[in-house]
Amino acid sequence: MKQKKIPMRKDVVSNEMKPKKEMVRIVRDKAGRVAIDPTGKKSGRGAYVSLEPDAVELASRKHILDQALNVTVAADFYQELLAYVKHQKARKELFGDKNGK
Template sequence: MKQRKIPMRKDVVSNEMKPKKEMVRIVRDKEGAVTIDSTGKKSGRGAYISLEPVAVEEAGSKHILDKALNVAVTDDFYAELLAYVKHQKARQELFGTKDAK
């Protein structure tokens, strides 16, 4: 059986290439609204952060998403992102990597 290609994405915090399933996509739409893209298919400018709470905290302290998406990202969004990442990390540990998105 042929091996499937694993899609890789670059983490905006660490600048490392990682599998897409280990990342979360943040998207800025045409209106400038920044949201978490859990499906990975929303239209707009996207940036990827790994599913590590430490990476999200670093992104919040250095305002890395502001630079990557060319928009001012609020501290409330960084808090929401941190909660999302912690939840997804816990899902991965409970159910394995198949169910985590």
């Protein structure tokens, strides 16, 4: 049986290639609004961050998303992202990969 290809994306924090399922996409639309893209299909400039709270905290301290998306990202967005990542990580640990995104 043929092995299914796993889509890989580059984490903007660690610069490592990781499976897309283990990442969260952050998108900047044409109006300059920054949002979490759980589906990975919103149009706009995207950047991927690992589903690790430490990675989000590092991105917040060093303003990595500001550089990747060419826009100033508010501190409250980083808090929202941190809460989202913690929720997704806990969900993945409880339910496994089939329900986690």
